[in-house]
Amino acid sequence: MSVIRVERLHDGRRRVHLATADASARACPACGVFASRVKGSATTRPRDLPYGERGLEFFWHKRRWWCRESACPWKSFTEQIPQIPAGARLTARLRAAAGCRVRDAGSTVVQAARDLHLSWPTVMDAFREAAGEVTRAPLPEVVVLGIDETRRGRPRWEQNPETGKWQLTRDRWHTGFVDALGSGGLLGQVEGRTVADVLAWLSTTPLTWRKNIRHVAIDMSAAYRAAIRTGLPDAIVVVDHFHVVQLANKMLSLVRRRTTAEIRGRRGRATDPEWKARRRLLRNREDLTDEQFAKMWNPLLDEGKVGQTLLTAWIAKESLRNLLALARTSASRHQVGQARWKFLTWCADADIPEVRTLAATVDRWWNEIAAFIATGHSNAKSEGINRVIKLVARNAFGFRNAGHQRLRTRCVTTRRARGHLRTA
Numbered sequence: 268m269s270v271i272r273v274e275r276l277h278d279g280r281r282r283v284h285l286a287t288a289d290a291s292a293r294a295c296p297a298c299g300v301f302a303s304r305v306k307g308s309a310t311t312r313p314r315d316l317p318y319g320e321r322g323l324e325f326f327w328h329k330r331r332w333w334c335r336e337s338a339c340p341w342k343s344f345t346e347q348i349p350q351i352p353a354g355a356r357l358t359a360r361l362r363a364a365a366g367c368r369v370r371d372a373g374s375t376v377v378q379a380a381r382d383l384h385l386s387w388p389t390v391m392d393a394f395r396e397a398a399g400e401v402t403r404a405p406l407p408e409v410v411v412l413g414i415d416e417t418r419r420g421r422p423r424w425e426q427n428p429e430t431g432k433w434q435l436t437r438d439r440w441h442t443g444f445v446d447a448l449g450s451g452g453l454l455g456q457v458e459g460r461t462v463a464d465v466l467a468w469l470s471t472t473p474l475t476w477r478k479n480i481r482h483v484a485i486d487m488s489a490a491y492r493a494a495i496r497t498g499l500p501d502a503i504v505v506v507d508h509f510h511v512v513q514l515a516n517k518m519l520s521l522v523r524r525r526t527t528a529e530i531r532g533r534r535g536r537a538t539d540p541e542w543k544a545r546r547r548l549l550r551n552r553e554d555l556t557d558e559q560f561a562k563m564w565n566p567l568l569d570e571g572k573v574g575q576t577l578l579t580a581w582i583a584k585e586s587l588r589n590l591l592a593l594a595r596t597s598a599s600r601h602q603v604g605q606a607r608w609k610f611l612t613w614c615a616d617a618d619i620p621e622v623r624t625l626a627a628t629v630d631r632w633w634n635e636i637a638a639f640i641a642t643g644h645s646n647a648k649s650e651g652i653n654r655v656i657k658l659v660a661r662n663a664f665g666f667r668n669a670g671h672q673r674l675r676t677r678c679v680t681t682r683r684a685r686g687h688l689r690t691a
């Protein structure tokens with residue numbers, strides 16, 4: 268394009284009159300023969316990237332040509348250039364910028380539309396086009412696959428008018444597949460969290476890619492474990508320490524509430540020693556100073572039944588943590604076996620139902636926990652990606668369209684792998 272002249276409008280904006288400088292615009296789009304006879308002229312107002320504070324508007328004076336080729340189906344045509352194809356009102360670079368804002372810069376569609384003075388559907392179209400590069404790209408090679416669930420929106424409860432009971436009528440989940448060791452980010456997402464949902468996604472991936480996977484890190488979800496046994500029979504399932512310790516902490520809180528209720532006949536109060544110690548009980552032993560530890564331990568020891576039950580449960584938690592701490596230490600099978608035996612016998616002797624349940628759960632998941640101790644693979648990447656997924660949903664004030672949500676989160680979590688977060 269070449270500039271013919273620039274007009275200053277009364278509101279300070281500038282109107283730029285353009286002519287076509289690209290000689291190839293004279294070639295007929297149908298037959299490619301260069302035209303020489305002008306039919307007339309036309310003016311369009313293409314939109315481009317914002318420039319300057321006041322903005323520019325463009326008037327493109329283009330010519331209509333008669334096609335010279337007598338056999339050509341098009342008798343005449345109007346000039347076009349690759350940046351502004353016939354019928355387009357935006358330059359290709361404006362569309363690309365709108366798409367990249369949403370795909371790579373983490374912008375919402377609404378915000379990108381406001382910034383670039385475009386409409387929401389235009390930006391969404393541009394984003395879909397830009398996101399195609401991400402979704403069409405082959406999956407990166409993955410050795411450790413992470414699978415995790417994310418809640419989509421809020422669960423909805425409704426009262427049954429006949430029985431008067433509250434029922435869960437809507438509880439939507441996404442299952443995410445993550446490169447748990449490399450930087451591949453989110454590899455895919457499906458709606459739901461059942462065995463069938465996981466298998467459906469796995470069946471869309473190439474067989475050679477699946478054969479590469481050695482380990483799969485999951486939280487303690489029986490559905491995911493079952494799905495992996497069917498879909499990835501050669502992979503080893505790993506449950507990381509985070510979810511196991513989380514379970515032990517939940518157990519401690521349950522024991523505290525139950526014993527308080529049973530022995531005191533009421534809920535906990537701020538004056539109860541077990542209530543005072545409730546946060547310290549959940550902290551790691553090595554993170555407590557001796558003073559903090561004494562403040563937790565001594566009052567509970569003097570408290571009688573409530574305190575002693577709680578301390579027994581606390582020791583069970585800590586001995587489970589000692590067992591899990593053997594990960595990444597290249598501990599021998601003998602050491603691991605001993606730590607496990609110590610934990611299980613403590614739980615068996617404890618005679619506290621919650622502690623026994625914990626021991627039973629750990630036993631049921633022992634193969635997966637042992638795999639974690641041997642390899643140290645965790646699902647931390649999934650948890651980190653979950654944080655980003657939730658951030659995107661909040662920025663967008665929730666999504667109505669689950670497909671759009673998956674596309675957005677997919678793009679936003681693979682930026683590092685695609686090099687969009689490299690500051691250099």
Ligand SMILES: [Zn+2]
Pocket residue numbers: 295296297298299300334335336339340341
């Ligand atoms: Zn032609």
